[in-house]
Amino acid sequence: ETGVTQTPRHLVMGMTNKKSLKCEQHLGHNAMYWYKQSAKKPLELMFVYSLEERVENNSVPSRFSPECPNSSHLFLHLHTLQPEDSALYLCASSQDRGQGGQETQYFGPGTRLLVL
Amino acid sequence: AQSVAQPEDQVNVAEGNPLTVKCTYSVSGNPYLFWYVQYPNRGLQVLLKYITGDNLVKGSYGFEAEFNKSQTSFHLKKPSALVSDSALYFCAVRTYGNNRLAFGKGNQVVVIP
16 A cells, blocks of 8 residues: 555645646556546546656646656646646556566555646 | 446445446457556555456455456456445556556445445
8 A cells, every 4th residue: 555655645726836746656666657537537547657768648738747757756747737637646656577568557545636 | 449348337236245347348469457446545456457367367355357358358246245345446458568558437336234
């Protein structure tokens, strides 16, 4: 449960604010992910970092900006968000062993974001 | 493209009765399949996964799932549901060489005492 931590757990921000979400994994993994969870919709993969390099960007709006300074830390920088960006933002990590997708992703508890 | 369908929004079951949560998938190639559970105010936890081998996979908390290739299904089952099983359940799939995990929209399971 404490393998992947996220801060803050709750965040309320105005549309003109700038804030950052933080994720830290204590599992020795080499890949990290940001997901957006909205009610009654599939989890949306936003960003993937493997070995600290971004390997996938699913056309997420530029108002979301990821940063991965090392294999244990992942940030999501937020600016000029819209109310429809309100959601639960989940971080996950996995160990990419080159086995082509078998690896299990481990999730943090999420940050509940409300944009006013 | 890979995708997952979880046809029901909510599954209600009486405590002690069998629980089934349905999942069908669509992929090109051999699938790697996962079930995750999310309790309130918590992150997703993996319950079980199918990679290869025996089609019946046993996981945590008495859950199991059966991989059916012909029906492209991976239904989650538990013989006797507990109130503590009330949670949100997600099915997910990925394929070899693809680190993108495709999730279904989730099923809310409510176990009635």
